Amino acid sequence: MSDKRLTLKKRLHILKHRFRGKKMAPAFNAFHTFLFAPDETTHSGSHIRAADDLKRTMNTVIMALVPILVFSMFNAGYQHFAAIDAANGVARELSLLDNFFTWENLWIGITQVLPLVIVSYGVGLIIEFIFAVIKGHEVEEGYLVTGMLVPLIVPVDTPLWMLAVAVAFGVVIGKEVFGGTGMNILNPALTIRAFLFFAYPTWMSGDKVWVHGAVERAGGPDAISGETILGYLAQNKGAEMSATYDIWDMFWGFIPGSVGETSTFLILLGGLFLIFSKIASWRIMVSAVVGSLVMGLIFNGVVDAGWITETSNFYGLMSFEFWKHLIVGGLAFGIVYMATDPVTGSQTNRGKWIYGFLIGFLSVMIRVFNPAYPEGVFLAILLMNVFAPTIDHYVIRGNVARRLKRLKNATIFPKDSDSKEEELKVETV
């Protein structure tokens, strides 16, 4: 076994030298470094380096996403069959073993969710490789996470060609034109999501696309509903919603929605793992949760004060209890996996508090007031992506101001040579 591995290692090493300086070198290196951590040694500065690299960092985020992907594959099937039952008037009681973790459900996941993952990675990575070869830099790891996030934040029945177009747009315009991983202004996964939303608005919103099969059956005799919880609330159908789903459905994730956003429980676990492994910023997560709670409380207060009546368009969402905003829609997923993107988020610790808070705050606000589409997380995060450098600028100015204040008490002594010159001047005068 070890002999075999040695030869593979040696063979790849020889190949690496053969590719060196060639056009295809980045493409080869991407595969090579995937198999083997490189043999590179330090050349300047510290002679030793810590164990982490960007691949490991990205891999940690992917590990935090895998349980969500698996769950979402089952949930895609479960929602499909539950909607059919509901349309036929069959009462359905959730049971994990009997009707959730079943082959039947998994099959829907394999045929509907897995292709999204494959298209997202396939298209995105091909573009990354092309750019790496053209520009002569290494294939960077940023897309490993983006490619996993994208299928989890789109509706389950998103046509694959739409996804492919959106991914191409997001990777090229959202990232590569700025210089690749680490240089982009907007979160690439959310750029892809926003492209889908604005390019195909009739497809991407409404009450059909969230459950597999709802679109193709629409209008027919076997039509099923694909309404999300936020969709119910936006139409002031809160009572109907709570008859169908209870809080625990929302928390565990047995609800319709974008592929991976439903299970607040698994997102919470993923978030805790990312905080524990020190990969994602707990400051952003905590402050975003606080921000959304504050906004939710304000809306609840407006309803309690009687400023808004049941006839208002916003009544359903505004009267929704403030903390429940966190367990429906994409808020939790956005906070844990999107807002914490270090490249597009605030980079200073103090800035992260402000940045996170505003994401939570604006997410709930947009969610309530958006007339076309009752969700606002991706818009709020993209908006804050744009403002993150401004937040950082003012945080850093604080540090600069402190330094300038200190400067007033600076003790600067004239150089010996200066004082000599001054003495000389005095003499000549």
Place this chain on the structure above:
Amino acid sequence: MSKDIRIKKGLNINLVGAAEQTISKAVLSNVYALNLDDFHGITPKMLVKEKAEIKAGEALFYNKNREDMLFVSPVSGELIEIERGARRRILTLKILADKAQQNLKQEILDISSASSQELKTYLLRGGCWPFIKQRPYDIIADPDTVPKAIFVSGYTTAPLAADYDFILQGKEKELQAAITALGKMTPGKIHVSVGKSSHSSLAGLDGIELHRVSGPHPAGLVGTQINKVDPINKGEVVWTVTPQDLVIIGELLLTGIFNPERTAALAGSCVKAPKYYKTKIGAEISTFLYASGVNSDDFRLINGDVLTGTKTQPDGYLGFYNTTVTAIPEGDDYEFFGWNKPIFNKISATRALTFSWMQPNKKYDLTTNTNGEHRAFVVTGMYEKVFPLDIYPLQLLKACMVKDLDEMEQLGLYEVAPEDFSLTEFVCISKQPHQQIIREGLDLLHKEIG
């Protein structure tokens, strides 16, 4: 008391192969050499020709911009080679040592009555001035400046570095002489730091402000202490001297002789018997390396500690400022799925399937492998965890990279030296060359403003 410095942010890098606290005498080196890269920013002008006979303490060259700043020979003998590089830049000066050493003796100065100017001239002539460095710019101090304070760090936190408490034993007299002389050159204080519960020879000196320091690396770096005690503002100058250099300065003042003797730690996992050696500046490293023995063919020899030292070879020479020589394994090997499997044998500042956080006191055998490829800055908030200075490290690095002078100045480049960024470089996920970036930034700022 508030004079104590307590550092919370940082990271102790515990490595295998710490030097045992016994001192052996290294065999005499045949050839001694000065490596001119040690003197950053100095343009040398030779005073003696090749094949010339010189005494120990006699000047070899001077600073082109400052003719009275002399650089002297550590031993007496024949200048056998002036090694030159591209554009005839001088790289190293090699001296074949005499069997019987002859010292050039300076006239002894009465420290207590001498003026600041007299003392400066004495140190410049005696070859001890290059031991005094200044911030901003981390270069040899300009003798014309009046520093607002002088800092001496006697606390060792760098991995495997020589323990000052140990190597300064019995040097009180020299230390005191040097401190008294330096005290005349600044109207400010001389800040001296020692470990929290140390019995360092430094602690009992007169004319100093003593700080007891505790906390992880980089608590022992003088830049950290300056930032906590009396940060540098634009226009201000601070001098720094390392304790072992104070000893040489003190001896010159007391005896008139430039005695470049060093107690150097030979450490690292590739050394069979890591311990301390009595040797001299410029001595060939093989004179003591092989006395301790090495246990590997493929090792990297470092003049200095693993974070800030420079790469050398067994036939290289002990650096002008170094008291540590480290030998660690080269890491020029591939690791199968090195980026995703759990790691138990390397240090990490995260917990991303890396487990060094579970055993903070375990000693590691780290290699020179970069553990990943160079990338653009991606992750944020990492550096701040190991960077105790009141400075935004990522932003300052970026300002240096884009050569934005205003931003460099405002974000505090005057306060730092490359070594302050050695730990952020160690933890950097994007494997960026932090110390090089800062060095280039400082040089640019010096050229444009200083």
